[in-house]
Amino acid sequence: MLANIIRAFKKLIERGTSASMLLVVSGLLTGCAALGLEQTKPPVSVSEVIQMTEEGVPAETIIHKMRDAKSVYRLDAAELAQLHDRGVPDPIINYMQQTYLDAVRREQSRADWNDWAMWGDYSVW
Numbered sequence: 675m676l677a678n679i680i681r682a683f684k685k686l687i688e689r690g691t692s693a694s695m696l697l698v699v700s701g702l703l704t705g706c707a708a709l710g711l712e713q714t715k716p717p718v719s720v721s722e723v724i725q726m727t728e729e730g731v732p733a734e735t736i737i738h739k740m741r742d743a744k745s746v747y748r749l750d751a752a753e754l755a756q757l758h759d760r761g762v763p764d765p766i767i768n769y770m771q772q773t774y775l776d777a778v779r780r781e782q783s784r785a786d787w788n789d790w791a792m793w794g795d796y797s798v799w
Contacts, residue, residue: 717745720753723770724760733763746773 718740726736747770749757757767 715743717743720747720749720757723762723766724757727760727762727766733765736766737769740769740773746777747771748774 718736723736723740726739749770754767754771757770
């Protein structure tokens with residue numbers, strides 16, 4: 675989202691847009707920065723999880739890093755087996771699986787909400 679705003683800002687400058695318009699766009703950019711949109715942490719990869727485990731990082735710390743980065747893991751059976759074989763503790767594997775289940779539930783909830791909002795609640799008529 676922020677990248678799109680920056681591209682639009684650059685196009686406005688190239689076109690010689692008025693100063694007032696540039697102020698509006700810069701205000702939008704400031705608002706995005708205030709929301710922390712540009713400070714998102716990159717997701718923690720599966721290989722990083724394995725590496726941290728091999729380095730002896732406690733499970734709670736690894737889970738905390740994954741939670742802070744809002745990482746979501748869609749793991750197949752082979753990846754689950756690999757994690758287990760590489761010594762990744764069960765609480766980490768369970769957390770990783772739970773991130774995907776939670777993401778699917780959130781998306782379904784959004785879809786349900788959008789359906790309801792689109793059609794309205796006519797049951798009261």
